[in-house]
Amino acid sequence: MSSHHGNLKIYNSLSGQKEKFEPLHENRVGMYVCGPTLYSEPHMGNMRTFINFDMIYRYLLVLGYQVKYVRNITDAGHITNSLGEAEDSIGKAARMEQMQSLEIVYKYNVKFQELQRIYNLLPPSIEPTATGHIQEQIEHIEKIINNGFAYVVNGSVYFDVKKYSEKFEYGILSGRKVDELAEETRTLNAQDEKRFFADFALWKKANPEDMQIWRSPWGDGNPGWHIECTAMSTKYLGPHFDIHGGGMDLKFPHHEDEIAQNCGSLGCNPAKYWMHANMLNVNGQKMSKSLGNYFLPQEIVEGSTELFDKPYSPDVIRFFMMQAHYRSNLDFTSDALNAAEKGFSRLSDAVMLLDKLTVATNSSFNVGELVSSFYTAMNDDFNAPTLIANLFEAAKKINLINDGKETISKDDLNILSAHLTIFISDVLGLRIGTSNSDSKLSPVMDLVLELRQQARENKDWTTSDKIRDGLAAAGIVVKDTKEGTSWS
RNA sequence: GGUCUUGUGGCCGAGUGGCUAGGCACCAGUCUGCAAAACUGUGUACAGCGGUUCGAAUCCGCUCGAGACCUCCA
Numbered sequence: 001m002s003s004h005h006g007n008l009k010i011y012n013s014l015s016g017q018k019e020k021f022e023p024l025h026e027n028r029v030g031m032y033v034c035g036p037t038l039y040s041e042p043h044m045g046n047m048r049t050f051i052n053f054d055m056i057y058r059y060l061l062v063l064g065y066q067v068k069y070v071r072n073i074t075d076a077g078h079i080t081n082s083l084g085e086a087e088d089s090i091g092k093a094a095r096m097e098q099m100q101s102l103e104i105v106y107k108y109n110v111k112f113q114e115l116q117r118i119y120n121l122l123p124p125s126i127e128p129t130a131t132g133h134i135q136e137q138i139e140h141i142e143k144i145i146n147n148g149f150a151y152v153v154n155g156s157v158y159f160d161v162k163k164y165s166e167k168f169e170y171g172i173l174s175g176r177k178v179d180e181l182a183e184e185t186r187t188l189n190a191q192d193e194k195r196f197f198a199d200f201a202l203w204k205k206a207n208p209e210d211m212q213i214w215r216s217p218w219g220d221g222n223p224g225w226h227i228e229c230t231a232m233s234t235k236y237l238g239p240h241f242d243i244h245g246g247g248m249d250l251k252f253p254h255h256e257d258e259i260a261q262n263c264g265s266l267g268c269n270p271a272k273y274w275m276h277a278n279m280l281n282v283n284g285q286k287m288s289k290s291l292g293n294y295f296l297p298q299e300i301v302e303g304s305t306e307l308f309d310k311p312y313s314p315d316v317i318r319f320f321m322m323q324a325h326y327r328s329n330l331d332f333t334s335d336a337l338n339a340a341e342k343g344f345s346r347l348s349d350a351v352m353l354l355d356k357l358t359v360a361t362n363s364s365f366n367v368g369e370l371v372s373s374f375y376t377a378m379n380d381d382f383n384a385p386t387l388i389a390n391l392f393e394a395a396k397k398i399n400l401i402n403d404g405k406e407t408i409s410k411d412d413l414n415i416l417s418a419h420l421t422i423f424i425s426d427v428l429g430l431r432i433g434t435s436n437s438d439s440k441l442s443p444v445m446d447l448v449l450e451l452r453q454q455a456r457e458n459k460d461w462t463t464s465d466k467i468r469d470g471l472a473a474a475g476i477v478v479k480d481t482k483e484g485t486s487w488s
Numbered sequence: 489g490g491u492c493u494u495g496u497g498g499c500c501g502a503g504u505g506g507c508u509a510g511g512c513a514c515c516a517g518u519c520u521g522c523a524a525a526a527c528u529g530u531g532u533a534c535a536g537c538g539g540u541u542c543g544a545a546u547c548c549g550c551u552c553g554a555g556a557c558c559u560c561c562a
Binding site for chain 1: 490491492493494499500501502503504509510511512513519520521522523524525526527528554555556557558559560561562
């Protein structure tokens with residue numbers, strides 16, 4: 001479809017380098033991204049990862065790939081707390097909110113779907129749930145046991161890291177060495193069923209207070225944290241697919257253990273390219289529940305968080321996030337958000353000018369080169385910040401054309417216009433010019449501005465300024481240009 | 489302690505060894521009834537020290553600082 005199709009480079013966490021992207025099957029891409037655990041409402045930091053992978057998904061689509069994008073929903077699973085004890089976080093939330101586990105999951109899933117709509121995320125091809133794939137998880141565990149990489153103790157099943165590392169390399173993704181892990185035997189207490197510190201649960205025997213319990217060949221229990229991703233990625237994308245993504249904090253142990261499970265069960269690394277999105281910071285520190293420095297995606301749109309003194313539109317937030325590379329940290333501050341808000345509005349204004357430009361027989365600048373720079377930026381490991389810098393170059397040109405200082409031909413204008421739409425709305429997922437389309441307000445504004453124009457023609461500045469100031473107080477900005485007065 | 493990332497002008501943030509990143513803010517000017525917007529011009533930025541090189545923000549070493557993971561986390 002696109003001539004820029006074959007030039008994409010992706011930073012692969014496995015190699016630590018940018019690599020030419022060559023899908024396993026021509027023109028088709030399989031992508032799996034670790035989704036949310038629905039025991040609470042996702043915070044802004046969680047959303048950053050999903051927004052980044054949404055951008056990645058969107059660009060792959062623009063390049064003409066047929067993409068199968070799978071993002072799971074974790075609605076079950078045994079998780080260990082800081083003391084090393086088994087603890088079901090969903091069950092815990094359920095007890096605290098006096099609901100059943102399924103109610104908790106459903107409640108936060110509804111919320112999550114709403115957030116996806118607010119932040120303009122494209123729905124993935126499939127959003128499979130862990131609880132819907134218990135049988136597949138059990139089958140994987142059985143395979144791993146049969147291959148000799150897991151053992152059963154008291155109704156639980158553990159992955160045998162030492163056995164595994166005789167044949168495969170444990171730590172290939174995170175750079176950890178099994179020998180070094182061995183030195184950290186401090187937390188291995190006498191009651192622990194694990195043979196080795198780094199062994200991890202594939203299946204965990206049920207506790208009496210567990211709210212969700214499933215039957216298995218090893219007795220009633222819950223699946224381990226990592227096995228659901230192995231089961232679901234295999235089911236929908238096969239044993240080996242193109243891209244596996246997630247937040248940086250999942251690199252170890254979650255993704256490392258996924259690799260071990262996949263190798264242990266199917267003999268291969270699940271993904272060719274591993275991608276990790278960086279964290280969202282607040283005042284230099286990772287946003288997290290435990291630090292309490294988090295806010296909810298809805299709060300910032302409503303302006304109800306104490307961290308910021310005004311609300312920001314979801315598109316401004318998205319724009320702000322896109323100004324930082326997905327592999328970089330990003331700090332949320334009022335100053336940075338205000339700058340993004342103004343910048344986005346400048347870009348929007350320029351785009352909305354496109355329809356009003358007058359065309360010439362020739363263009364005074366190279367439109368093809370400009371458009372090409374959009375692809376170049378994105379082909380370099382999805383460099384959205386550079387793309388935005390190039391979009392601002394386009395905005396500058398549009399303004400100059402509008403001022404009669406540059407010219408553009410009809411064909412070039414069509415090309416530029418089409419590609420701005422592709423990159424701003426299709427790739428970055430930003431919505432432009434949706435604010436002043438209120439059908440009732442529009443005729444009122446036309447009338448008000450007509451009255452003001454009459455006052456101006458009569459040099460009645462008192463009246464015209466009163467109208468302008470009054471509108472400003474109501475949040476409507478009036479701009480006088482050569483072509484007439486506009487408002488927003 | 490181990491593994492890894494990182495330190496860019498007032499703020500945010502790209503950066504392939506040599507060619508203006510970009511945005512916001514600031515200053516001056518053009519335009520305008522005034523404003524806003526738009527346009528133009530203006531910034532001796534690359535933590536510190538040393539090394540490689542004709543040339544380093546970019547490569548190497550050391551020092552200092554920051555962060556992530558090693559326990560649930562996007």
